[in-house]
Amino acid sequence: MSGEVVPSRRELRMSDADREAVVARLNAAVAEGRLTLAEFSDRVDAVLQARTFGEVEPVVADLPAVDPVVAAADVVELRSQAGQLRRTGRWSVPRRLVVRAKAGSVLLDMRHAVFSHQVVEIELSTQAGSATIVLPPGATANVDGVTTSAGSARVKVPAVPEPGTAAPHLVITGSTVAGSLTVRYEYRFWRWRW
DSSP: OTTOOOOOGGGSBOOHHHHHHHHHHHHHHHHTTSSOHHHHHHHHHHHHHOOBHHHHHHHHTTSOOOOGGGOOOSEEEEEEESSEEEEOSSOEEOSEEEEEEESSEEEEEOTTOEESSSEEEEEEEEESSEEEEEEOTTOEEEEEEEEEESSEEEEOSOSSOOTTOOSOEEEEEEEEESSEEEEEEOOEETTEEO
């Protein structure tokens, strides 16, 4: 239609999904060591209060652009039998992750992972093996939906996120039979991190 005024992107109102995407970008910046937790908290507050894209621009201006290759799938299924299943370094965490492993070990190291969603669901099914999930600082995990049989589940992180925080929250369900599940933050000793 001629004569119609189209607002610039800076003036457009943000949706909740737009805000979540910016918070995911900030979360990735914390995981990469680009922001401190205090800076992250301040910036998340600014994003949650922003109405337009223009108000958010200063919050992410000093961060690298989002890599479209890193965009996460919605659901990913990982399978292993009598072997190791590992995800470490920088990898995309989907909204829902299904992990099935028999007679082996699973390591999901999320310290440097890129989260596109604040809440991540993990459906776990392990038999005769171990599963270890290492979370970034401030992340939380609820394992109330995990059934253990002749095994154990140890959680060394909070089960409920702090009010107003945008750190990732994992909801883990499923079962571990004759094995163990451990959810923790990184271990540190002198210069070593694992």
